[in-house]
Amino acid sequence: MSSTVTTEPRRQTGVVVEQVVRRFGDRVVLDHLDLTVGDEELVILLGPSGCGKSTLLRLLAGLDRPDGGRVEVPARRAIVFQADRLLPWQRVLRNITLGLYGPDAKQRARDVLAEVGLAGREKAWPKELSGGEAQRVSLARALVSEPELVLLDEPFAALDAITRLRMHDLVRALRTKHHAAMLLVTHDVDEAIALADRIVVMSNGRIGTSHEVRLSAADREASVAREELRARLLEDLGLAGRH
Amino acid sequence: MTEVRIPAAALAKPAPDAEPTSARQREVFLPRGARRRTPLTALRERLRWPLGVYTTPVVILLAWEALARAGVVAKTYAPAPTSIVRSAVDLWQQGVLGPDLAISLQRAGIGLAIGLTVGIVTGVLGGLLRSGEFLFNGMVQILNTIPLLAVLPLMIVWFGIDELTKVLLISFGAGVPMYLNLFAAIRGVDQRLIEMARTTGAGRRRLVTRVLVPGALPGFLVGLRFSLAYSVLGLVAAETVNADKGLGFLITQGQTYLQTNQVFVGLVIYSLLGLLADQFVRALERVLLRWRPGYEAS
Numbered sequence: 001m002s003s004t005v006t007t008e009p010r011r012q013t014g015v016v017v018e019q020v021v022r023r024f025g026d027r028v029v030l031d032h033l034d035l036t037v038g039d040e041e042l043v044i045l046l047g048p049s050g051c052g053k054s055t056l057l058r059l060l061a062g063l064d065r066p067d068g069g070r071v072e073v074p075a076r077r078a079i080v081f082q083a084d085r086l087l088p089w090q091r092v093l094r095n096i097t098l099g100l101y102g103p104d105a106k107q108r109a110r111d112v113l114a115e116v117g118l119a120g121r122e123k124a125w126p127k128e129l130s131g132g133e134a135q136r137v138s139l140a141r142a143l144v145s146e147p148e149l150v151l152l153d154e155p156f157a158a159l160d161a162i163t164r165l166r167m168h169d170l171v172r173a174l175r176t177k178h179h180a181a182m183l184l185v186t187h188d189v190d191e192a193i194a195l196a197d198r199i200v201v202m203s204n205g206r207i208g209t210s211h212e213v214r215l216s217a218a219d220r221e222a223s224v225a226r227e228e229l230r231a232r233l234l235e236d237l238g239l240a241g242r243h
Numbered sequence: 244m245t246e247v248r249i250p251a252a253a254l255a256k257p258a259p260d261a262e263p264t265s266a267r268q269r270e271v272f273l274p275r276g277a278r279r280r281t282p283l284t285a286l287r288e289r290l291r292w293p294l295g296v297y298t299t300p301v302v303i304l305l306a307w308e309a310l311a312r313a314g315v316v317a318k319t320y321a322p323a324p325t326s327i328v329r330s331a332v333d334l335w336q337q338g339v340l341g342p343d344l345a346i347s348l349q350r351a352g353i354g355l356a357i358g359l360t361v362g363i364v365t366g367v368l369g370g371l372l373r374s375g376e377f378l379f380n381g382m383v384q385i386l387n388t389i390p391l392l393a394v395l396p397l398m399i400v401w402f403g404i405d406e407l408t409k410v411l412l413i414s415f416g417a418g419v420p421m422y423l424n425l426f427a428a429i430r431g432v433d434q435r436l437i438e439m440a441r442t443t444g445a446g447r448r449r450l451v452t453r454v455l456v457p458g459a460l461p462g463f464l465v466g467l468r469f470s471l472a473y474s475v476l477g478l479v480a481a482e483t484v485n486a487d488k489g490l491g492f493l494i495t496q497g498q499t500y501l502q503t504n505q506v507f508v509g510l511v512i513y514s515l516l517g518l519l520a521d522q523f524v525r526a527l528e529r530v531l532l533r534w535r536p537g538y539e540a541s
Contacts, residue, residue, distance in 0.1 A: 061442055062442075063438060063441075063442070077442075078442065078443065079439075079442045081435075081439065083435070085435055085436060085439040087436060087440075087453065087454060087457070087458075088534055088535070089457040089458065089460070089532075089534045089535075090453060090457070090534075094453070098440060098443045098445050098449060098453060099440070099442075099443025099444035099445040099449070100443075101446075125534045126534075127534065127535075141443060142443075145443070145444060
């Protein structure tokens with residue numbers, strides 16, 4: 001396995017995916033897919049369930065290897081999974097410092113815990129947290145190592161609508177402090193519009209269309225441009241006229 | 244206790260002439276203790292299970308005592324619990340029981356120490372490393388199917404009839420279940436958590452100390468339960484062979500001279516050891532598994 005991992009000098013950009021193929025048996029899930037994500041860019045990967053979004057994310061995370069093509073990502077990267085994946089037998093602080101070394105690890109974990117709005121909950125057990133709190137801890141765990149790339153795999157899909165909106169605010173706030181490229185996978189069009197610098201829609205194992213989003217925060221909430229973008233995204237997803 | 248049934252409106256298919264308020268029952272939930280608490284209900288609640296898990300043993304003991312006193316059960320078959328206690332006190336005062344108990348506990352202690360050490364070391368190596376699995380797993384799986392008592396004659400041939408055989412038999416009984424449970428527990432740690440730990444950049448050491456070992460603790464405690472139980476079993480088997488001291492000797496002697504009391508004294512002490520072992524593991528669970536809300540389940 002180690003032969004497929006090489007360290008190379010960085011190019012200009014956060015993520016480069018070239019002609020990547022991924023198969024499960026006869027089923028081709030990723031079919032010569034290309035994607036780039038710039039430094040500090042937040043790209044939303046939109047697509048229906050089972051279209052290969054998570055497969056692509058796992059390739060970028062280095063959890064799986066591609067069957068063809070080339071994936072280049074920063075060595076310092078972190079993932080937020082759909083489930084919080086906190087260690088139930090470790091308190092919140094120890095969950096955050098899991099991959100963190102050095103004498104200031106605890107302080108850094110406390111700082112980032114405060115950033116996600118959970119100051120003072122260091123000693124809580126994960127089972128004592130609500131779903132939203134647990135997901136915020138896993139967000140803190142990802143950010144504490146100051147990664148250059150953060151991969152988010154439907155991180156808010158299991159949360160209720162109100163908590164999800166709060167999490168969107170949190171992500172926007174965190175982006176002003178942590179300068180990382182982000183790739184967020186979702187099937188929620190509204191979530192995509194709320195957060196993205198760019199939205200890419202996946203279809204047939206490739207990136208179908210790409211939409212730059214240059215809207216102000218207020219325009220993302222409600223505007224003509226927002227509705228137009230939403231209509232186009234739904235069309236790309238094959239859902240036009242159904243909403 | 245606190246649910247109140249109130250008959251309420253409407254049938255599923257209301258006939259035109261049906262009473263609308265008759266059929267559907269509704270449930271109302273109130274806080275516990277919201278209902279009127281009379282001294283009678285308070286007393287009844289306290290008396291409901293005053294002995295907890297020991298209710299059945301105590302009831303059996305009482306019935307046994309009653310039957311023995313009524314003369315239904317002959318003294319040579321099953322002497323009354325009180326008379327067993329009296330025998331125990333007598334044996335203690337004669338200076339027989341104390342040394343016997345001490346030597347038995349010493350055997351169990353040494354046997355457990357060896358068995359648990361070997362079981363834990365091989366279990367951890369087998370669980371963590373593929374090479375460890377290949378080295379130990381097949382062997383222990385084979386050993387697991389061999390009954391403890393069937394090894395006894397062989398051990399006597401190999402190691403003689405002295406202390407070594409007894410201690411080894413106990414450690415055999417303790418080591419095998421510990422290995423099996425620990426191996427399964429380490430391999431059973433949630434793969435998604437291991438994957439997550441890898442993505443955070445945690446090193447091998449962190450992976451072992453923060454993910455695998457604590458994740459395997461519930462299984463380890465199950466193994467410990469079995470180990471303690473089987474080590475008592477090994478103790479009984481070992482001490483019935485050529486012992487001139489120990490609880491097993493006490494029982495064998497009692498059997499030879501038809502001292503049923505003495506046999507029962509030995510059995511009671513064995514069962515108390517089992518009870519003690521259970522309480523010990525429970526206490527460990529309370530400390531080690533406090534992150535788990537339902538830690539008392541297993």
